[in-house]
Amino acid sequence: EIVLTQSPGTLSLSPGERATLSCRASQSVSSSYLAWYQQKPGQAPRLLIYGASSRATGIPDRFSGSGSGTDFTLTISRLEPEDFAVYYCQQYGSSPRWTFGQGTKVEIK
Amino acid sequence: QVQLQESGPGLVKPSETLSLTCTVSGGSISSYYWSWIRQPAGKGLEWIGRIYTSGSTNYNPSLKSRVTMSVDTSKNQFSLKLSSVTAADTAVYYCARVDYGATAFDYWGQGTLVTVSS
Numbered sequence: 277e278i279v280l281t282q283s284p285g286t287l288s289l290s291p292g293e294r295a296t297l298s299c300r301a302s303q304s305v306s307s308s309y310l311a312w313y314q315q316k317p318g319q320a321p322r323l324l325i326y327g328a329s330s331r332a333t334g335i336p337d338r339f340s341g342s343g344s345g346t347d348f349t350l351t352i353s354r355l356e357p358e359d360f361a362v363y364y365c366q367q368y369g370s371s372p373r374w375t376f377g378q379g380t381k382v383e384i385k
Numbered sequence: 386q387v388q389l390q391e392s393g394p395g396l397v398k399p400s401e402t403l404s405l406t407c408t409v410s411g412g413s414i415s416s417y418y419w420s421w422i423r424q425p426a427g428k429g430l431e432w433i434g435r436i437y438t439s440g441s442t443n444y445n446p447s448l449k450s451r452v453t454m455s456v457d458t459s460k461n462q463f464s465l466k467l468s469s470v471t472a473a474d475t476a477v478y479y480c481a482r483v484d485y486g487a488t489a490f491d492y493w494g495q496g497t498l499v500t501v502s503s
Binding site: 320321326368376 | 420429431435443445479487488491496
């Protein structure tokens, strides 16, 4: 089983700042199979990025994804008030099987 | 716009079977994979299993012995059964559609809280 470790656990930033979130896999992951989600309290997760770097439908271009192998990054170029939330990375593996990271909380500083 | 809605009992007794249904509206259930994912309060996400509209299934190995998923294309619904539940199965249960090359979850239900308690 591939384990995804996200860092930091919590990111304290101000609106307008840049957020950089990390997702590290215990084994190499195909870039095609790495996704990122945003979750706000009381809501279902929302798909932001699939295939490591492609934005899902309707996702603003301030969200971008990058990385390959075992290291992946979600970047929010300029934080808007609605971006403060918990973010999860997810990988799709053989079997098939999906696993998620433990999440990074982006909070208002 | 595709919408998903979970339904089922919010309270299940220990050792009994949890049963949930997901109703898909605004689009056909056909030709997609569909999944169940759960989230204990304050914790992360756990994939439970997926089903194709043909009825083909794959389950999380950690839950495989207790999970059964089924699909009813005539009703645009798919279902989850989780047997022999314990307090550890208390969570918000989400249904979701699998897309983007069958690798990511693009549409989600709002989630339903299932509590296991006597």
